[in-house]
Amino acid sequence: MEIKTRRVDNVTILELNGRFDSHTMPPVRDILQKAVLEKPASIVVNLESVNFIDSAALSALVSGMKQSRQADGDLRLCNLQQPVRMIFELTRLDRVFEILSGEDAAIEAFNNQDSTITDQ
Numbered sequence: 001m002e003i004k005t006r007r008v009d010n011v012t013i014l015e016l017n018g019r020f021d022s023h024t025m026p027p028v029r030d031i032l033q034k035a036v037l038e039k040p041a042s043i044v045v046n047l048e049s050v051n052f053i054d055s056a057a058l059s060a061l062v063s064g065m066k067q068s069r070q071a072d073g074d075l076r077l078c079n080l081q082q083p084v085r086m087i088f089e090l091t092r093l094d095r096v097f098e099i100l101s102g103e104d105a106a107i108e109a110f111n112n113q114d115s116t117i118t119d120q
Contacts, residue, residue: 001009001010001014001016001017001018001019001020001028001030002032003015003017003023003028004017004050004074005025005031005035008107009110009111010038010040010042010065010086010106010110011027011042011043011044011106011107011110012035012038012041012042012043012044013043013044013046013103013107014028014032014035014043014044014045014046014051015022015046016028016029016047016048016049016050018043018049018050018051019050019051019052019054019092020040020047020050020054020057020091021052021053021056021057021077022054022056022057023056025056025059025060026040028057028060028081029060029064029114032060032061032064032075033061033064033067034069035064036064036067036068036070036071036073037071037110038071039071039072040071040072040073040074041069041070041071041073041074041075042068042073042074042110043073043074043075043076044063044075044076044077044078044103044106044107044110045061045064045075045076045077045078046078046079046103047076047078047079047080047084048078048079048080048081049078050068050081050084051081051083052083052084052086058087058091058093060078061075061077061093061097062093062096065096065097067073068114074098074110074113075097075107075109075117076097076099076100076106076109077097077098077099077100078082078099078101078102078103078105078106079101079102079103080111085099087093
């Protein structure tokens with residue numbers, strides 16, 4: 001698996017490429033654990049180039065989401081291919097994660113959330 005990380009507008013973007021499974025999950029988990037140290041922990045995981053995901057990978061994403069929410073942020077997903085989307089639907093994790101059509105939409109969702117908090 002190839003992992004690219006970058007920051008855009010105070011949002012950490014993880015772009016994954018390849019199989020996301022128990023063998024490739026540890027470095028992703030480690031990156032997520034470091035990303036939640038940024039306050040607020042706003043994270044987008046781009047799964048556009050992931051064609052397979054297993055329970056270990058799902059667990060890492062759930063853990064990252066919980067940690068990011070504890071750090072006043074969130075973890076959002078984008079660009080799910082159909083086989084990966086089906087796994088999220090079968091496990092009902094599509095109801096837990098905010099899944100967006102692309103990175104720009106996910107970043108914009110964080111920006112809108114930040115402006116709503118500021119306006120209150």
